[in-house]
Amino acid sequence: MKREIIQTLDGSTTIQLTDWDECYHSKHGAIQEAQHVFIKNGLSLFKNREVAIMEIGFGTGLNTFITVLESQKMEQKIDYVGVEAYPISAEEVKHMNYVAELGAQAESVIFEKIHESSWEEKILLKENFSLTKRKQFFEEIIDENKFDLIYFDAFGYRVQPELWSTEIFRKMYQALKPKGVLVTYAARGVVKRSMIEVGFTVEKLAGPPGKREMFRASKL
Numbered sequence: 001m002k003r004e005i006i007q008t009l010d011g012s013t014t015i016q017l018t019d020w021d022e023c024y025h026s027k028h029g030a031i032q033e034a035q036h037v038f039i040k041n042g043l044s045l046f047k048n049r050e051v052a053i054m055e056i057g058f059g060t061g062l063n064t065f066i067t068v069l070e071s072q073k074m075e076q077k078i079d080y081v082g083v084e085a086y087p088i089s090a091e092e093v094k095h096m097n098y099v100a101e102l103g104a105q106a107e108s109v110i111f112e113k114i115h116e117s118s119w120e121e122k123i124l125l126k127e128n129f130s131l132t133k134r135k136q137f138f139e140e141i142i143d144e145n146k147f148d149l150i151y152f153d154a155f156g157y158r159v160q161p162e163l164w165s166t167e168i169f170r171k172m173y174q175a176l177k178p179k180g181v182l183v184t185y186a187a188r189g190v191v192k193r194s195m196i197e198v199g200f201t202v203e204k205l206a207g208p209p210g211k212r213e214m215f216r217a218s219k220l
Contacts, residue, residue: 020155043070085137141171143171144175145177173198182219185208
């Protein structure tokens, strides 16, 4: 499948799958989307406490990197697991301009380490931040009561509806601890129904730039 590096409207780069007309991030702004969906409406709920996070769709490492930066501001201890079936190439990593766009040159080594670290191995990115990358299909996830927060960042329902199925969300529900939260950029009715079917309580929130709405699902 043909892949191209494109610049989104906030200046940050992403990868476009041209055959699908699908991107790893919003064309309206990769960084803005990550900060709005996953930090503002996810991580910020867990201030002043340790947090175990699972990311569904590790992709370019943007969400991981932004979470590292935020954890330093909030002095938050984080255990982060990124799940990805098809890792991006080293060449593509070179074109991801997040360090510059975030003004995070002092942490450039951390972004490199995120991508250069081995899969299936827990590493310490910072004193308060551990990362485990798992090369895994989402349907293979079997975690139970392990995570406080899930960043659900799979490719869109239009191109991969099987990633938004009741079966997948049941696995997400099981993976969360009681009172755990899942956040995603999606806001389709069919997605909401699948979430509710497995036990989630679903909130519809204002979406990131270019998107009217998004979902936050809670395990009560």
